[in-house]
Amino acid sequence: MDDAELLLRWRDGDRDAGEALFERYFAALARFFRNKVPHGVEDLVQQTFVACIEGMHRLRSAASFRSFLFAIAHNLLRASFRAQQRGAEPFDPEKVSAHQLAPGPSTLFARHGEQRLLLEALRTIPLDAQVLLELFYWEDLTSAEIAEVMGSPHGTVRSRLRRARELLRERLSELAASPDVLASTVQDLDGWAASLKSAGSPPG
Template sequence: MADDGALLTAWRAGDRGAGKQLFERYYDSIARFFRGKIDHGSDDLVQEVFAACVAGSDRLRTAASFRSYLFAIAHNVLRDHFRRRQRVGETVDIGEEATLQDLSPGVSTLRAEAEDQRLLLEALRRIPLNYQVIIELRFWESMTTAEIAEVLRTPHPTARSRLRRALELLEASLDRLGEAPARLASTRENLERWALQLRDQRESID
């Protein structure tokens, strides 16, 4: 299987098939990024991401950062989506402290098979969306802090500190849910495992 670099080089040289392979490789990941964050139209946003990727591919610095480049576009598309809703008169606060619970209160939470997973999902919805995205990139997409920095277009040390802050906010959010201490402790200790299982569940429902 060709790596991203080889496919990107071939795509830039005019090989449309290589571009198609790249998009197919990351379609599920980008779809997962939007799924559960908006009440409808996630497929349109996925298409918007890939259209923007085609239009701006010449600005991609290195082939090795293709995945980060895609998620950076997805992050911008998501925020633009909420800005558009604000412009048409919806009461949507897209400030730094806005949570998914604020932005999409009508979006139903994915049914979790385990109570720990339910707690994690609910806690994520209650922290600022910017930090929720960081946690999803780290634990769902297995990105390094260097890759997260590329997505957020911020210096690497800033990305590291934001990840630490995101985990602190998640911890506080779990505490506010008021569940039994043993249940909360289990959720914290198994964060990465639960996150990966939830990621897989999101993939399986479509």
């Protein structure tokens, strides 16, 4: 069954349909949180589904379930970082990075130098730029779907995606340990990003 049918059954009280949706999206949600927070990933995934149940009445159509789910995850991520931030400066996901908010290496497993470089670069660009790129490269969301997740106009998201790619390339250049690894990463950015998708999935 597709998401729409499962969601309709879940709304009608079919718990098995709800569990099927949970299993379908658990890995993607875990991957979403895992490259941004150092711990508590499973709790955040659980909170996402609880909030999904509580806010299901706000879902415009069953066809937009995936965007709705990631929008909840995105809001929870922001709330988590906002609660952790110290000092007088307000939390600004367009300026502050995941690395600044939660220092330490990514919990995603990186086998290759290109993967490690890409993960580090993603974590050191502004959080919103990181989210945009990971939703695009890892979750295969369209720019229109990402606009729903981010709560921004479609045209704005398209321009921010371009800027996020520029920021990522700048950070790759700054962080690369060797010209060869940098060249390999930049030349096949889509491929290395795709290779990290499976690395970000929890073991089955």
